[in-house]
Amino acid sequence: MLPLWFVENSNADEFWTEERCYITELMNTPASPETSLAxxxxxxxxxTQLHHLDGICERYVIRKGSGIIEIDGERQTMQxxxxxxIQPGAAQRITNTGPGELxxxxxxxxxxxxxxYVNLEE
Known part of the structure; x- marks a missing residue:
């Protein structure tokens, strides 16, 4: 029997979203309701699609590429x-401004x- 704290590798595949980006969920399980990582x-x-998340604080850490993030109408270049x-309920989107992938x-x-997830473009 596996310990309750162990979460087996789900071998999650990357998938396309209506948000106009690809997502790979690294960790998103009811066993850890406090956080998820993708x-x-x-x-x-x-x-990406202008949207907000109800009741969820989201943090982006840029791994590769560059872009412009917009949060509640304020824009910032990122690399x-x-x-x-990104605070809960904040309208957000990001644009890839580089030559490669962001x-x-x-x-x-x-x-x-x-x-x-609330689509703000509809």
Whole structure:
């Protein structure tokens, strides 16, 4: 029997989202409702969907590439190593302004759940 604290590797595949980016969920389980961790990948020239998350604080840590993040109408250039803290309910999107892919970690507290995602473009 496995210990309660152990979460087996789910071998999560990258998937396309309506947000106009690819997501790989590294950690998102009811066993750890406090947090989730994913990698987002945005292709060159793409801007993600304007949205907000209900009740979830999201943090981006840029791994690769560069872009412009917009949070509640305020824009900031970002590059590898930069971080953004996005408060619950804040309108957000990011644009890949570089020649290659933009990749970043998405750390959510509490963990991301699809029903918390609100599309602000509709």
């Amino acid at each position: 990698i987002a990948r945005v292709e060159a020239g793409v801007t 590898a190593g930069d971080q953004a803290i 990749e970043f970690y998405c750390l959510c507290t509490p963990r991301f759940r699809p029903e918390t």
